[in-house]
Amino acid sequence: MDHPENDAQYAGLAVNKGIEQPPIVNPYLKKMRTAKRRSFTASEYVEGIVKGDTSILSQAVTLVESNLYEHQTLAQEVIEKCLPHACDSVRVGITGVPGAGKSTSIDTFGLHVLKRGGKLAVLAIDPSSERSKGSILGDKTRMEKLSVHPNAFIRPSPSAGSLGGVARKTRETIVLCEAAGYNNIFVETVGVGQSETAVHSMVDFFLLIQLAGTGDELQGIKRGIMEMADGIVINKADGSNIEKAKLAQAQFRNALHLFPPTPSGWTPQVLTYSGYYELGIAEVWDMIDKYIAFVKKNGYFDYKRQEQAKYWMFETINEQLRDHFYRNPQIERMLEEKQQKVLNNEQSSFMAAKDVLDYYFDKEK
């Protein structure tokens, strides 16, 4: 702990030397806890998860999120054993720029869903989460109602890493949660990066939260996200803001009209609501219910889930093929040099690529 006592400005904040708490009161405690956790076998984890033990579920998620090789091996065994226990679930991806009111909305949506029974898990994907600590879901207290609800399980984004890695961990966490009987899954993203595509590849319904206005608040939303949405909902439709929200609704409806039809055959809806004042929440969820009924009837629900499972298998393969290549220090050095040659027009992009690949595959032999 820094002592600001020498800084006159902070004189009042000075802490007397010697009375601050040491970082770990009992140095053995941490070791004991770790030892205890490691003693679970895969079957014990699965048993606990299927019983709905949230403490064991939490520990299993921590295992999934760990980058240690031994944890990963155990985690994969747990996931595989959980697969047959998956409950019938509905997975909803929720995105929107910072300031759109995602946390309040998820809090309100979640409570609405829980009133109908069942359980809810709220997960997140934010590959930047280590840098921007707490940007999304970092602070559970931002979901005041859900964080104290016995049937809600909230888990922040796995900490920073490649998007593929972070997304994979979230998708694996979905498997654990579904085995634990969480039949409603929300996956939150921050709406400004590549993570939306990843979320889109693991949910049944993709909800985009927007704000009314002249377009300035669209600044942060990445191009292409609007066309991914199965539903666009305009938040803060309350008080003097209602008219603006209704206008935005009409504009978005017109815009969606110009988009090509969705592969599901569903026509994306545009609704207004207020997360804070809890207005229009039932209507938003009616839309999602209708969508689920629609795609279950026309077969798209199962088709999409199967496509997603395949997608993640191939995505994992492609990512690891790339990792194996790009994390090679010699390849890294070569790429740096080749890239410069390409930018200087001294070599074509293709010859540069070929040279590095030739080196790589030669070395492998």
Next chain:
Amino acid sequence: MDHPENDAQYAGLAVNKGIEQPPIVNPYLKKMRTAKRRSFTASEYVEGIVKGDTSILSQAVTLVESNLYEHQTLAQEVIEKCLPHACDSVRVGITGVPGAGKSTSIDTFGLHVLKRGGKLAVLAIDPSSERSKGSILGDKTRMEKLSVHPNAFIRPSPSAGSLGGVARKTRETIVLCEAAGYNNIFVETVGVGQSETAVHSMVDFFLLIQLAGTGDELQGIKRGIMEMADGIVINKADGSNIEKAKLAQAQFRNALHLFPPTPSGWTPQVLTYSGYYELGIAEVWDMIDKYIAFVKKNGYFDYKRQEQAKYWMFETINEQLRDHFYRNPQIERMLEEKQQKVLNNEQSSFMAAKDVLDYYFDKEK
């Protein structure tokens, strides 16, 4: 040649045996031609290209398109030697669904561009071109004016293959054309597949041709393409169709208003024109000129070209890493089996991927 003489229906089409032409009149001719072509060295190709010899340019493009190893090696040498000779060019990607009038439009746009001097190369990307022979640019005569213009070079899409392969060949052809002094490059796509992203990654301006109407004609356009466009132009704005086109223009303008800003800082424009009656052509090209001036001034033009060069280097690497893996017959068999396990929920997507990867990397050692 089949003889339909035994089929009564085709009796009138019968060819008397012995008088039909043999497939090759002079069996040495083909050999001689091939021999002649092969005798060019890379430097000779480059010399011919830089002089603007269209016959040698055509032959070099054929070399680029060839899948033979020896051709590829020579082609890469030619491309590399052409790089320093690239002229200052403007590359425009043009897309639109079949029926939007792409060929007629390109014919008219091209003639307009050529009136201002310089030369024009019209290329295409259509990974399905072998299947749907002639779907785009297969028939040069569809561009009546350009096909007889001395300063226009029209080249159909390289024949079918992976999108990456087809796109790579088109991008390499751009290098050759620019070395030959073609300072205007059009790259056409069919607007219904993945190829638009590839085209977007090799052009300076991306033009989307649309039709006026109630939305039915959007059926074919892939989601996400609209947000890639730097300009949307509504064709067939002539006669009784003008009002409908103007309405569509207003609708598209409103829709674009809701999109987030483009990375270039440019606001995409929506214009109407008639390719057939040559109305509004100058306005469309004014827009492109303005865009080029705008991005040259703010530095985005060079930035984007550099990003594209890097993109193609990494894209080539990633594609070949994937090819090396997926074209392995044993891997193919394993994947088939693993995919089924994933779909049956017997294995997680990640474990399935891991098993195949472990096998692959073990074998490589």
